[in-house]
Amino acid sequence: MRYDEHFKELCGALEGAGAFLVVADKKGRVNLMTIGWAQLGVIWGEPVMSVLVRPSRHTHALLETATHFSVCVPRRGELEKELAFCGTKSGRDYDKARACALTLKDGASGVKYIDGCALVYQCELYGRAPLARGSLAPAALKKYYEPAETPHTLYFGKVLKAENFL
Ligand SMILES: Cc1cc2nc3c(=O)[nH]c(=O)nc-3n(C[C@H](O)[C@H](O)[C@H](O)COP(=O)(O)O)c2cc1C
Numbered sequence: 385m386r387y388d389e390h391f392k393e394l395c396g397a398l399e400g401a402g403a404f405l406v407v408a409d410k411k412g413r414v415n416l417m418t419i420g421w422a423q424l425g426v427i428w429g430e431p432v433m434s435v436l437v438r439p440s441r442h443t444h445a446l447l448e449t450a451t452h453f454s455v456c457v458p459r460r461g462e463l464e465k466e467l468a469f470c471g472t473k474s475g476r477d478y479d480k481a482r483a484c485a486l487t488l489k490d491g492a493s494g495v496k497y498i499d500g501c502a503l504v505y506q507c508e509l510y511g512r513a514p515l516a517r518g519s520l521a522p523a524a525l526k527k528y529y530e531p532a533e534t535p536h537t538l539y540f541g542k543v544l545k546a547e548n549f550l
Contacts, residue, residue, distance in 0.1 A: 387431035387546040390503055391424060397457045397503075398422055401467045404456040405435055406488075406496050407446040414488055414496045416480045417443040418471030421536070422455060424505075424543075431543040433505050436515075436536040442475040447539050450509055452495040455541075457503040459550070492544045502550045507541025514538075 397403045402418040409415070421436040433455055437444045447453065458467070466484040473480060481488055487499040495506040515535040517525060529535055 385546050385548040387424065387433075387505070387543045389546070390548055390550065393460075393550070394422075394424060394457055394503060396460065400460070401458075401464045402471060403458070404454075404467070404470060404498055404501070405437070405443060406454045406456060406498060407443055407450050408452070408494075408496050409446050410449060413479070414481055415443055415446055415475035416470045416484070416486070416498070417441060417475070418467045419455070427540065428510070428542075430510070431546075432510065433507050433541045433543055435539050435541070437539060438536050439534050444537060446475075447509070447512070447537070452493060452509060452544075453507050453539070453541055454491065454495050454497040455505040455507070456498040456501040458500075459502040463501075495544065500549075502548070504545075504547045504549070505541075505543050506545040506547075508544055509539060510542040511540040512537055513540070 402420045405417045405419045423434040470480050488496045489499050491497050491506040497504045514537045
C-alpha cells in the first residue's frame, strides 16, 4: 500500500492502546515497546515515520546502534494485553515477544515485524534528533517531563515498505 493509506487507523491506534515499535539489537535479539507518539509524513523527499523514545527506555539504547525498526499496528481491539505488557515491562528484564507469544517475521533488509498486525511500516533509520529542554514549550515540559529529565529522542525512519493486512 502507499505509506499514507490507513493514516486514520494509525492515528486511532496511537491515540488508543498504542502500536508496537520493534527494534533488534546487534545480535538479532528483538525488543518490542509500545508507543503512542509517532509521526508519518514526508522529509528529505521520502516517506518517513518518526518515533519518540525516552532515554530511559531499553529501546533507546537499541536505537542508538540499530539500522532499522518497524512500527506494527494491531487491528482495533486486538493484542491490547500484549500492548499493555510491552508498554510497562522492559526488554532489560523480558523477552517480550516470547512472553506475549508473538511471532516475528523478516521483512525488507532484515527488518523484523510482528505477524498478525493490521498495518506494518518497515523502516530504515535515517536520522536521530535528541529534543533539547530549551526547545520545548514550557507547557509541554511541565506536563511530560520531570524537572531534570532529558526529553525524548526523535528517530526518523525512512519507510521502506508499508503493508496492510486489514
Ligand atoms: C499506550 C502506551 C504508549 C506509550 N508510548 C510511548 C512512547 O511513545 N515513547 C516512549 O518512550 N514510551 C512510551 N510508552 C512507555 C514504554 O512503552 C514503556 O516504558 C516500556 O516498558 C519501555 O520498554 P523498553 O524498556 O523495553 O524499551 C508507552 C506506554 C504505553 C502503555
